[in-house]
Amino acid sequence: MQPLHRTVLLNEAVQALQIQPDGHYIDGTFGRGGHSRAILQRLSPRGRLTVFDKDPEAIAVAQALAAADARVTVRHEGFAGLATLPAASVDGVLLDLGVSSPQLDDAARGFSFRHDGPLDMRMDPARGLSAAQWLATASVAEMTEVIREYGEERFAAPIAKAIDRRRQERGPVRTTAELAEIVAGAVKTREPGKDPATRTFQAIRIHINAELEELQQALDASLSVLRAGGRLVVISFHSLEDRMVKRFMQRHSRPEVDRRAPMVEPAAPLLAEVRRVMPSAAEVQDNPRARSAVMRSATRTAAPRPAAGGRRA
Structure with missing residues (x-):
């Protein structure tokens, strides 16, 4: 049986895209297709939907959808692939960040400390180092930096030292249960109701998949691929992602002043109508995630694009 996945902010996200029936839309994280199917319901036969995902299981679902619906194009890659699309070719970009319920609930994927399994954590298990492979060779300083920066974990140094001590005494950490046990022994206090391993697992997952770097690439690419009037919609699940998205939208929704030429008129903002939406109490009660x-x-906006190698006109 496939783990149940409930799409978060489904109606709110699709409404925020302001779907044009003949438009071209991007679902940058297909997952199990909840947002994609809702978008397709609002598209005409001339509309198009391009979906991205790294996860091979998600891609299998997406390919089945594409086989039944010619409007769908599937890209087996992360949403940084937005940068390869033609300029001003898209009417809306949706990025639903983080991991999906099926990924968390599948012990073999190694994303969760709640299910013992191989310590993998890769969005695409066929590419790159697994979490176990990285932990087997990373220095204490590197582990400390990753856990502190990506997990906002104040016990990052003790956790890194505990992982290193375990490597020297008993060999590499290979399973999620082993890592969770090491972290629990190194973290002396934790917020009520929060597992000690939460921040460390988040940090290693973000690092292994280069999630923040890819998010920045996708945000930058969205400015190029979106047509004037196109919509950018991003759903975040932790503060690092949300802070990056917030700052990006704030920065590009203000006139840009060139400090080297203060007398030149500021360049027009590239984004407008910046809004924030939170899940309703009813949705949180129904779906705690x-x-x-x-x-x-x-x-x-319709602000002009910069000339090659230069500032916006």
């Missing part, structure tokens, strides 16, 4: 979600949206 929605409780940390934050959705931010913005409209691409």
Whole structure:
């Protein structure tokens, strides 16, 4: 039986895209297709939907959808692939960040400390180092930096030292249960109701999949691929992602002043109508994984694009 996946902020995200029936839309994280199917319901036969995902299981679902619906194009890659699309070719971009319920609930994927399994954590298990492979060779300083920066974990140094001590005494950490046990022994206090391993697992997953770097690439690419009036919608599930999205939208929704030429008129903003939406109390009650979600949206303006190698005109 496939793990149940409930799409967070489904109606709110699709409404924020302001679907044009003949438009071209991007679902940058197909997952199990909840947002994609809702978008397709609003598209005409001339509309198009391009979906991205790294996860091979998600891609299998997406390919089955594409086989039944010619409007769908599938890209087996992360949403940084937005940068390969033609400029001003898209009417809306949706990014639903983080991991899905099926990924968390599948012990073999190694994303969760709640299910013992191989310590993998890769969005695409066929590419890159697994979490276990990285932990087997990373220095204490590197582990400390990753856990502190990506997990916002104040016990990062003790955790890294405990992992290193375990490696020297008993060999590499290979399973999620082993890592969770090591972290629990190194973290002396934790917020009520929060597992000691939460921040460390988040940090290693983000690092292994280069999630923040890819998010920045996708945000930057969205400014190029969106047509004037196109919509950018991003759903985040932790503060690092949301902070990046918030700052990006704030920065590009203000006139840009060139400090080297203060007398030159500021360049027009590239984004407008920046908004934030949180899940309703009813949705959080029905789906506890929605409780940390934050959705931010913005409209691409008609500001001119920069000339090659230069400043916007």
